[in-house]
Amino acid sequence: MSEKKYYVALKLLDVDDETIYLTVWTEEGVSDEPYFYPAKSEQTHKQAKNIFTKSELTEIMDGALYKQTDSLPFEWLYSFESLKEKLGWEFNETIDKWEYSNPIIELVPVEDIV
Numbered sequence: 001m002s003e004k005k006y007y008v009a010l011k012l013l014d015v016d017d018e019t020i021y022l023t024v025w026t027e028e029g030v031s032d033e034p035y036f037y038p039a040k041s042e043q044t045h046k047q048a049k050n051i052f053t054k055s056e057l058t059e060i061m062d063g064a065l066y067k068q069t070d071s072l073p074f075e076w077l078y079s080f081e082s083l084k085e086k087l088g089w090e091f092n093e094t095i096d097k098w099e100y101s102n103p104i105i106e107l108v109p110v111e112d113i114v
Contacts, residue, residue, distance in 0.1 A: 003053040003054065003055060004053070004054070004109060004110075005051045005052065005053055005109075005110045006051070006052055006053070006054070006057075006107040006108060006109055006110065007021050007022075007050055007051060007052075007107075007108040007110065008021060008022035008052060008057065008065060008105050008106075008107060008108075009021055009022075009105065009106045009108050010104060010105060010106075011103075011104055011105060011106050021050050022050070022052070022060075022065070022105075023050055051110055054066060054068070054099075054107075057107075063100070064102060065101070065102045065105055066099070066100060066101050066102065066105075066107070067099070067100045068092075068095070068097045068098065068099050068100075069097060069098050069100075070097060070098070071098065072089060072098055076089075087100075087103075088100050088101050088102055088103045
């Protein structure tokens, strides 16, 4: 079974009411490092690699956007609900791992974009 794919959107920023997506340009002469770019048209989506698996996201910026781990990298003394709300960590029972999603991003499943 292949990994689910996601667009990565910034939650807090909009440019002219357009969502800003994480982008990796594949054109020659343009950096292949990920950066956020306002995807204003279908053409932008076709020219850029906007789709990522969770495994790929763990490798970008040393997991600053998303990471998975067997245990929390710190001791948490409060409720698990506040852990997700305040720091972006929650336990995924399906994969039996802790997941971190940076609170300023939203992982949008590819099939949710029409």
